Amino acid sequence: MSAPRGPGHPDPFSPGDTVLLVDRKDRRYMVTLQAGGRFHYHAGILEHDALIGCPEGVTVRSSGRSALLALRPTAADWTVKAPRGAQVVYPKDQAMIVALADLGPGATVVEAGAGSGALTCALLRAVGPTGAVTSFEIRDEHADVAERNVEARCGGRPPNWRLRRGDVADGVDGESCDRLVLDLLDPAAVVKSGADALRPGGILVAYTPTVTQVVRLHEALVADGRWGLRHTTETLVRGWHVEGQSVRPDHRMVAHTAFLTTARRLAAPTR
Ligand SMILES: C[S@@+](CC[C@H](N)C(=O)[O-])C[C@H]1O[C@@H](n2cnc3c(N)ncnc32)[C@H](O)[C@@H]1O
Numbered sequence: 001m002s003a004p005r006g007p008g009h010p011d012p013f014s015p016g017d018t019v020l021l022v023d024r025k026d027r028r029y030m031v032t033l034q035a036g037g038r039f040h041y042h043a044g045i046l047e048h049d050a051l052i053g054c055p056e057g058v059t060v061r062s063s064g065r066s067a068l069l070a071l072r073p074t075a076a077d078w079t080v081k082a083p084r085g086a087q088v089v090y091p092k093d094q095a096m097i098v099a100l101a102d103l104g105p106g107a108t109v110v111e112a113g114a115g116s117g118a119l120t121c122a123l124l125r126a127v128g129p130t131g132a133v134t135s136f137e138i139r140d141e142h143a144d145v146a147e148r149n150v151e152a153r154c155g156g157r158p159p160n161w162r163l164r165r166g167d168v169a170d171g172v173d174g175e176s177c178d179r180l181v182l183d184l185l186d187p188a189a190v191v192k193s194g195a196d197a198l199r200p201g202g203i204l205v206a207y208t209p210t211v212t213q214v215v216r217l218h219e220a221l222v223a224d225g226r227w228g229l230r231h232t233t234e235t236l237v238r239g240w241h242v243e244g245q246s247v248r249p250d251h252r253m254v255a256h257t258a259f260l261t262t263a264r265r266l267a268a269p270t271r
Pocket of ligand 1: 086087088089112113114115116117118119120136137138139142166167168169183184185186
């Protein structure tokens with residue numbers, strides 16, 4: 001298996017390609033093309049064969065004469081459309097996590113929990129083939145979903161990804177990493193073992209939906225004594241409606257999802 005072809009790939013659509021279909025009202029559907037396959041939705045049926053051989057960016061019509069624009073999905077489309085077990089980290093926060101963790105090729109990341117594998121895919125992409133990601137997941141049914149989503153997104157099991165089924169608090173201190181990325185109910189419980197795993201200078205990023213989690217996390221970081229540069233942010237992204245003279249903020253936005261807390265692992269002080 002090879003990784004799915006991304007936006008702008010020069011080849012026309014072929015069987016096995018995953019395609020994003022967008023209707024007139026901006027409703028989005030993701031389908032994997034099969035010769036002779038059919039996509040059924042409220043406006044009729046689209047024969048997969050109508051897309052096979054067409055260039056990306058083509059508009060085709062369903063049996064009900066409704067237009068569908070066909071594009072290769074972006075990483076953000078995969079995040080929103082992929083099957084999920086646990087709630088996923090949305091693209092706006094994925095992007096900030098990659099930036100705040102200063103993730104780049106070659107980084108070694110420990111992540112918990114894997115959930116639906118959405119953030120895992122962003123981490124794997126950021127560290128590239130020379131980096132490595134180890135993901136902990138305590139619930140088997142979530143680990144199964146993460147495994148399926150990562151394999152679909154990467155076109156097979158990435159050799160630089162390890163999925164560890166179990167409690168991160170029990171296993172992380174045996175790891176060695178330069179980034180620690182936490183999206184679980186109680187990140188404060190991972191501060192001590194996480195500090196054992198993270199090399200001095202390394203970066204912790206924790207995604208927590210509530211203020212009480214943020215407070216507990218900061219208290220745990222202070223109490224542990226091996227952390228500096230503690231900081232918490234929130235990312236709000238507001239779309240704009242731009243149509244002729246009607247230029248204004250969208251009425252709706254995804255506002256609060258979670259707080260992002262970062263901290264740096266300190267070395268022991270010199271005498
Ligand atoms: C909100 S989900 C993570 C979603 C994931 N970041 C994504 O984008 O798909 C939180 C996950 O953490 C897992 N979890 C909670 N406590 C854990 C622990 N102590 N060790 C490992 N996994 C844990 C839960 O089972 C759940 O699947």
